[in-house]
Amino acid sequence: MSVLAERRTRATQRRSGMSLRPAATLVLLCLIAALAASALVALTVGAAGIPLARLPAALGLWTDGMANPLLARDQLVVWSIRIPRIAAAAMVGGLLALSGTIMQGLFRNPLADPALVGVSSGGAFAAAVAIVFTDSHLGESLRFLQHQLLPIAAFAGSLITTVVLYGIASRGGRTSIAIFLLAGLAIAAIANAGIGVLVFVADDHQLRDITFWMLGSLSGATWSKLTALAPVLAIALITCLWIARGLDVLVLGEAEAFHSGVDVERLKRISIVLVSAMTGVAVSVCGVVGFVGIVVPHLLRLVVGPSHRLLLPASALLGAILLVGADTVARTIVAPAEMPIGILTAAIGAPFFLAMLLRQRGLVSL
Amino acid sequence: MSALLEAQSVSMTTSGAILVDAVSLQIGAGEMVAIVGPNGAGKSTLLRMLSGDLRPSRGTIRLRQRDLSAYGPRELAQHRAMLSQHVNVSFPFTVEEIVSMGAGESPRAVTRALVAAALDEVALAHFRFRQLPTLSGGEQQRAHFARVLVQLACGEALHGPGLLLLDEPTSSLDLRHQIDLVETARRRAARGTAVIAILHDLNLAMRFADRILLLHRGRLAVDGDRAAAMQADMLRKVFEIDATIGHTGGGVPFLLPQTMRPADKAT
Numbered sequence: 001m002s003v004l005a006e007r008r009t010r011a012t013q014r015r016s017g018m019s020l021r022p023a024a025t026l027v028l029l030c031l032i033a034a035l036a037a038s039a040l041v042a043l044t045v046g047a048a049g050i051p052l053a054r055l056p057a058a059l060g061l062w063t064d065g066m067a068n069p070l071l072a073r074d075q076l077v078v079w080s081i082r083i084p085r086i087a088a089a090a091m092v093g094g095l096l097a098l099s100g101t102i103m104q105g106l107f108r109n110p111l112a113d114p115a116l117v118g119v120s121s122g123g124a125f126a127a128a129v130a131i132v133f134t135d136s137h138l139g140e141s142l143r144f145l146q147h148q149l150l151p152i153a154a155f156a157g158s159l160i161t162t163v164v165l166y167g168i169a170s171r172g173g174r175t176s177i178a179i180f181l182l183a184g185l186a187i188a189a190i191a192n193a194g195i196g197v198l199v200f201v202a203d204d205h206q207l208r209d210i211t212f213w214m215l216g217s218l219s220g221a222t223w224s225k226l227t228a229l230a231p232v233l234a235i236a237l238i239t240c241l242w243i244a245r246g247l248d249v250l251v252l253g254e255a256e257a258f259h260s261g262v263d264v265e266r267l268k269r270i271s272i273v274l275v276s277a278m279t280g281v282a283v284s285v286c287g288v289v290g291f292v293g294i295v296v297p298h299l300l301r302l303v304v305g306p307s308h309r310l311l312l313p314a315s316a317l318l319g320a321i322l323l324v325g326a327d328t329v330a331r332t333i334v335a336p337a338e339m340p341i342g343i344l345t346a347a348i349g350a351p352f353f354l355a356m357l358l359r360q361r362g363l364v365s366l
Numbered sequence: 367m368s369a370l371l372e373a374q375s376v377s378m379t380t381s382g383a384i385l386v387d388a389v390s391l392q393i394g395a396g397e398m399v400a401i402v403g404p405n406g407a408g409k410s411t412l413l414r415m416l417s418g419d420l421r422p423s424r425g426t427i428r429l430r431q432r433d434l435s436a437y438g439p440r441e442l443a444q445h446r447a448m449l450s451q452h453v454n455v456s457f458p459f460t461v462e463e464i465v466s467m468g469a470g471e472s473p474r475a476v477t478r479a480l481v482a483a484a485l486d487e488v489a490l491a492h493f494r495f496r497q498l499p500t501l502s503g504g505e506q507q508r509a510h511f512a513r514v515l516v517q518l519a520c521g522e523a524l525h526g527p528g529l530l531l532l533d534e535p536t537s538s539l540d541l542r543h544q545i546d547l548v549e550t551a552r553r554r555a556a557r558g559t560a561v562i563a564i565l566h567d568l569n570l571a572m573r574f575a576d577r578i579l580l581l582h583r584g585r586l587a588v589d590g591d592r593a594a595a596m597q598a599d600m601l602r603k604v605f606e607i608d609a610t611i612g613h614t615g616g617g618v619p620f621l622l623p624q625t626m627r628p629a630d631k632a633t
Contacts, residue, residue, distance in 0.1 A: 108456045108457075109456065110456065110457070245471070248459075248463075248467060249467050251455050251456060251457050251459060252453050252455065252464075252467070252510075253450070253453060253454065255414070255419050255450055256448075256450050256453050258418075258419055258439055259417060259419065259443065259447065259448040259449075259450065260443055260467060260468065260470070260513075260517060261439050261440040261441075261442070261443025261444070261470055261517075262439060262440075263438065263439045263440070264439070301457065301458065305458065305459070305460070305463070306457035306458055306459050307459070307463060
């Protein structure tokens with residue numbers, strides 16, 4: 001078929017509501033390029049501006065021969081502040097988007113998001129408990145472990161929340177969307193009440209730490225926190241490729257997925273642990289950042305289709321891009337102060353979520 | 367020849383209610399069996415037990431002389447394919463993507479050929495790039511049937527003809543496609559697949575099946591050929607209807623329901 005004829009066929013197919021998927025490698029390459037571009041922008045802007053011309057020297061790549069009196073400052077800013085922060089934003093964005101995508105696949109529901117249904121709140125509550133406990137006399141002996149304890153506590157909190165949520169919303173292999181969202185709301189309320197109690201009993205120092213979880217911020221990103229994020233992200237990305245087909249088939253429902261040869265129980269267990277681990281470690285590093293998990297997979301499904309083999313890695317990349325961009329905005333928009341990134345993602349994500357609800361209202365009954 | 371599928375006094379009880387009560391049956395390769403019965407007779411529960419989806423409260427089910435619970439999900443899917451009654455797809459998968467799900471981890475070239483053949487068989491080839499949720503109920507049902515045909519073909523390539531279970535496969539289909547589906551199933555049976563289908567339309571069941579299983583309140587009331595099931599007194603007892611039974615030129619019985627009578631006047 002000639003190129004022209006093929007183009008015409010494609011145009012006809014598009015008009016008649018047919019789906020055409022772009023090539024997977026093209027999508028991933030575009031996303032990687034966009035991530036690199038957003039990281040580059042994030043490196044140069046901020047309280048201490050580093051123009052593009054000075055960036056190679058600051059990174060230690062090459063010097064342009066001109067003596068730069070600000071080189072030492074630039075290097076400090078880039079290596080100690082910007083790079084860990086950008087890397088943390090990218091990894092957290094990837095984790096949040098992945099956990100949203102997997103959760104939506106698991107619940108067969110495009111409105112699922114760990115922050116929306118209380119999984120993040122469960123993690124934040126457990127993290128707050130860990131802060132208050134290790135700061136009290138009772139947990140004094142464990143204080144040196146606080147950095148290691150926080151991600152584990154957040155993971156445990158997220159895991160318990162996810163398991164409870166699944167138990168409430170699923171019955172006989174079917175998941176009720178309304179019960180799922182309402183149960184998530186109730187669980188989030190319980191976790192937030194718990195955080196409220198902790199805020200009430202906390203001293204000034206603990207209060208500052210807890211408030212940080214409530215709002216979500218990447219300003220605390222350090223190299224050592226990256227060592228908590230990186231392994232979880234790596235494991236998640238590998239596991240994703242392994243469970244992608246199962247998540248695809250799960251769209252047919254649990255019974256039909258079983259008939260098609262999927263070990264549904266195992267798939268559910270892996271997904272729940274994975275979502276909890278990813279949400280927990282993201283929460284432990286930067287608090288509750290919502291809506292990334294809803295916006296990213298929804299946008300991508302429009303372009304690459306719903307198949308998880310491409311959707312999952314693409315989600316990780318777009319989530320990274322989104323959060324690197326959002327964090328750059330968060331730390332420049334009200335400079336020299338910083339806006340908590342959780343506020344920013346909610347301000348963009350919540351209207352997006354409402355728009356999705358309005359679209360769904362016409363299509364299905366909740 | 368030994369039976370492909372064998373159930374021995376299988377029962378299902380949930381919270382005190384007996385849904386299926388001591389049903390025993392044997393189905394051999396190449397047999398076409400229709401399960402009929404009024405609403406709530408336990409047809410779907412029985413089929414889900416035969417598929418391995420539900421574990422019976424009592425009794426055993428053996429597929430190829432091996433206990434059903436000894437199969438892992440993937441292995442079981444190579445021996446039997448099942449089409450459930452309601453399948454709702456919430457994400458915009460295309461027809462082709464949905465039908466490909468039947469092929470599991472098969473190589474891409476094999477999958478493509480099987481999917482194309484199955485889509486031709488259910489007359490949906492022109493819709494293969496359409497998003498499944500945008501199709502009508504009947505078209506979606508045909509797409510899912512194509513998916514199950516692909517799964518059956520993959521299993522057949524590995525272990526020879528297997529078992530095909532269909533839960534009301536014609537419920538959303540127009541007359542032409544009801545007959546098409548039944549004919550497709552018959553062709554599979556002719557090649558050795560054992561087919562069990564729940565059907566509500568008794569006339570379609572007569573046309574479809576060599577053998578009829580009539581379920582009544584969880585028990586097997588009739589397990590026999592068409593003539594055995596198509597008895598006026600049996601229909602009155604089980605379905606609470608009066609019907610005129612006729613025969614086509616080919617000797618296939620058909621029925622015309624006459625009156626609907628409340629249960630208390632049925633005798």
